[in-house]
Amino acid sequence: MDRLTVTLKIVTPMFLGGADQSPSDGIRPPSVKGVLRFWWRALNWGRFKAKVVDDAVALKKMHDEEKLLFGSAAEEENGKQIGGQGCFLLNVKHGLLTPVQPDFPRFPGRKYLAGMGLDNRAAIPANVEFEIMLRFRRGTDSLLIANIEETLCMIGLFGGFGSRSRRGFGSVVRLIKHGEQLRLPTDIKISAEIEWLKSKFTGIVGISPFSVLDINSLLYRGNDYNTADEAMETVGHQMNLYRTN
Numbered sequence: 001m002d003r004l005t006v007t008l009k010i011v012t013p014m015f016l017g018g019a020d021q022s023p024s025d026g027i028r029p030p031s032v033k034g035v036l037r038f039w040w041r042a043l044n045w046g047r048f049k050a051k052v053v054d055d056a057v058a059l060k061k062m063h064d065e066e067k068l069l070f071g072s073a074a075e076e077e078n079g080k081q082i083g084g085q086g087c088f089l090l091n092v093k094h095g096l097l098t099p100v101q102p103d104f105p106r107f108p109g110r111k112y113l114a115g116m117g118l119d120n121r122a123a124i125p126a127n128v129e130f131e132i133m134l135r136f137r138r139g140t141d142s143l144l145i146a147n148i149e150e151t152l153c154m155i156g157l158f159g160g161f162g163s164r165s166r167r168g169f170g171s172v173v174r175l176i177k178h179g180e181q182l183r184l185p186t187d188i189k190i191s192a193e194i195e196w197l198k199s200k201f202t203g204i205v206g207i208s209p210f211s212v213l214d215i216n217s218l219l220y221r222g223n224d225y226n227t228a229d230e231a232m233e234t235v236g237h238q239m240n241l242y243r244t245n
Contacts, residue, residue, distance in 0.1 A: 002135075002136040002140060003135050004149055004152065005133045006131070006152045006156070006174055007130070007132075008130055008131075008132065008156060008173065008174055008175070009128070009129045009175055010127065010172055011126055011172060011173055012126055012160075012229075012232060013100070013102050013124065013126060013169055014124040014128075014161055014169065015118055015123050015124075015163040015169055016162030026094060027092050027130050028092065029091065031162070032132055033070065033090055035160075035161055036070075036090075036148070036152070036155065037066070037070050039159055040066070040070075041062070041210055041211075042154070042211055043150060043151055043154055043197075044065075044147065045058075045209075045214075046202035046214045048061050048062040048065075049208075050202050055209060067086070068086065069086050069087055069088070069147075071085045071086030072086075087137050087144065088136045088137065089134070089135045090132065090134050091133045092130060092132055092133075093130065093133065097124055100122060100125045101123075102114075107233050107236075108236070108237070108240075109232065109235065109240070111236070112236040112239065112240045113164065113167040113168055113235065113236040113239070115164065115167075121163075123169075129182075132152070150197070153174065153193055154213075155172065156173055156174025156185075157194060157197070159171075159172060167236075168228075168232045171228065173185065198215075
């Protein structure tokens with residue numbers, strides 16, 4: 001059985017939890033699978049759209065492959081069961097998580113990014129590492145496995161988990177194996193991965209039905225900061241100024 005394993009390090013507080021919105025449940029496979037599915041769509045829509053003009057046809061082809069990868073509700077058609085489990089099993093491994101209460105009052109920029117509802121919620125703290133392992137069914141197409149590996153790479157560059165992930169919370173970085181150790185990627189490594197991913201982007205005509213990355217996407221790199229907290233504070237402050245002026 002083919003396997004993919006990636007270790008991610010949390011960069012900013014992660015507001016992720018179970019039904020009670022508490023991080024005590026840890027980082028659960030359904031949450032990881034949802035993020036994986038989101039970024040798979042963002043990366044692959046252009047591939048399907050490039051083959052057909054009609055969005056509906058492209059979506060149907062995309063959903064067929066998505067069901068093959070991630071699974072779908074089992075149904076019966078012409079006496080046969082279709083759908084069900086996808087082509088891989090996903091497990092998440094991490095140590096004991098000690099939730100923290102972010103100190104928003106001292107950081108108005110980050111408080112603005114958090115918005116309403118997170119002031120009193122505990123978060124999984126930064127610097128926690130967790131491992132995602134995918135075990136693929138025997139006979140799974142190697143191209144599908146490679147596509148999932150590319151998606152994991154995207155998550156390590158741009159992704160996040162939990163509430164307000166689009167505003168920088170729950171951001172992660174993929175650790176790189178160096179001998180027997182796992183280390184943060186270098187700037188050169190990150191730049192090379194971004195260029196490699198950009199080479200896979202295709203041109204898309206018209207408005208996409210969901211968030212995608214294509215050759216028209218703008219990847220902006222701002223100033224360097226000593227910590228992720230400093231970066232978020234600056235972004236939150238600037239966003240607040242923009243929306244109030």
